[in-house]
Amino acid sequence: MVLDNLSNSLKDAMKKLAGKTVIDRAAVDELVRDLQRALLSSDVNVKLVMQLSQSIKSRALAEDLPKGMNAREHVLRIVYQELVGLVGKEADFALRPQKILMAGLQGSGKTTTTGKLCRYFQRKGLKVAAIGADNFRPGAFAQLETLCKKMNVPCYGDPMEKDAVKIVRDGLEALKDNEVIIVDTAGRHALEDDLIDEIAQINDFLHPDHRWLVIDAAIGQAAREQARRFHEAIGIDGVIVTKMDGTAKGGGAMSAVAETQSGIVFIGEGETIDDLEKFEPNGFISRLLGMGDLKALVEKAEESIDAEDVDVNAMLRGKFSLNDMYKQLEAVQKMGPLKQVMSMLPLGGMKLPTEALDGTAEKMKRFRIIMDSMTPQELDEPSLINTSRMIRVAKGSGTSLEEVRDLMKYYKMMQKTLKGFRGNRMAMGKMMKQMQKGGMGPMGPM
Ligand SMILES: Nc1nc2c(ncn2[C@@H]2O[C@H](COP(=O)(O)OP(=O)(O)OP(=O)(O)O)[C@@H](O)[C@H]2O)c(=O)[nH]1
Ligand SMILES: [Mg+2]
Structure with a gap:
């Protein structure tokens, strides 16, 4: 499970609530304090945490109990809904032929994620192939090629070619029998102009169906600025948050992404090819709180x-x-x-x-x-x-x-x-x- 720290402290807070004999103002206050601590230590922005706290408190005390629900469930439902709001909407895509451009800073996990995505589409029965357009880091293509070979996924690259756009053009030609094409690109250690220029050129040439930004969860709420800048350059329509398995700051990264225009598409939670999860806010928060499918339960409880x-x-x-x-x-x-x-x-x-x-x-x-x-x-x-x-x-x-x-x-x-x-x-x-x-x-x- 990703976000173990956050998940454990949220679960503890909910357990405490479950153990209360009465759910009164004091119980709600205590719950909100526990949630605040949990979210702040996951690097969620203070302002967001305060908004969420305020919203839970006022809703818990002001809203009428939905029919068929007790006070405890009412509060739980509000917490659940607010947390779903905090991580934002998922970014969606269709299972059909398409071109996907991968963007992101150096070491964020683009190449690894390109491999994981190939596996994902392959599993869905689509003919998928990858283009390695990273001609910046030596060995970049070999890394992608190795990943693809393991899955029998065709992969195009040319380590000698300096022009990334040409690699993409040749790659499209060489791989034209495939349905899904994923283009891995070079990263830089910071958002420099030449990185932006290069990816903008690839974007103009490729006309991808999706431009997905790969972000390392460890940067926490700094993800907001990164997502914003990449969005300005090429119009990001989905974010993949990687390394959720290795940081306490995942909550911060996710909520920061939610604040930008692009939703989260996938979550990377490990180094192997299968450690990729399609992001789905309801299920994600339910699991974070350790409670089966809360959405289904909340909806059921709403029926009288x-x-x-x-x-x-x-x-x-x-x-x-x-x-x-x-x-x-x-x-x-x-x-x-x-x-x-x-x-x-x-x-x-x-x-x-x-x-x-x-x-x-x-x-x-x-x-x-x-x-x-x-x-x-x-x-x-x-x-x-x-x-x-x-x-x-x-x-x-x-x-x-x-x-x-x-x-x-x-x-x-x-x-x-x-x-x-x-x-x-x-x-x-x-x-x-x-x-x-x-x-x-x-x-x-x-
Ligand atoms: N634990 C963990 N490690 C990951 C995850 N995704 C990627 N990594 C690791 O992060 C490191 C960098 O990943 P790459 O895929 O090479 O990153 P990149 O963005 O392609 O890097 P550049 O090509 O240099 O820009 C590798 O050691 C990966 O194994 C993840 O979800 N969890
Ligand atoms: Mg790479």
């Missing part, structure tokens, strides 16, 4: 889920009727596949048998249709349901005896599973509360 009459206490005492199951199926249906929902619950080490999780939405729907043909007594006391009743229910619901048996089997399995949980009352109570609330706990994995 009315499961409040699941009788937790009765279930804890040992009663789990078809009625209870019916209500749960209803609640769960509004939240998506059971397997996914269960994976979000704070069950700790406990696992439902996989058969219980394999109920497809379609099957659940059939179950509900069957249950609609049962009497209230039957729903409350399923042991009443003998074969003749099953036949009646099957007829009444337009299903088959087999399907009714299937439902009863499923019910018994759920009942047995819940008995198993009962041994662990705490986890059980927690799970049922989550189910009742319907928020299905973004706080789950904490």
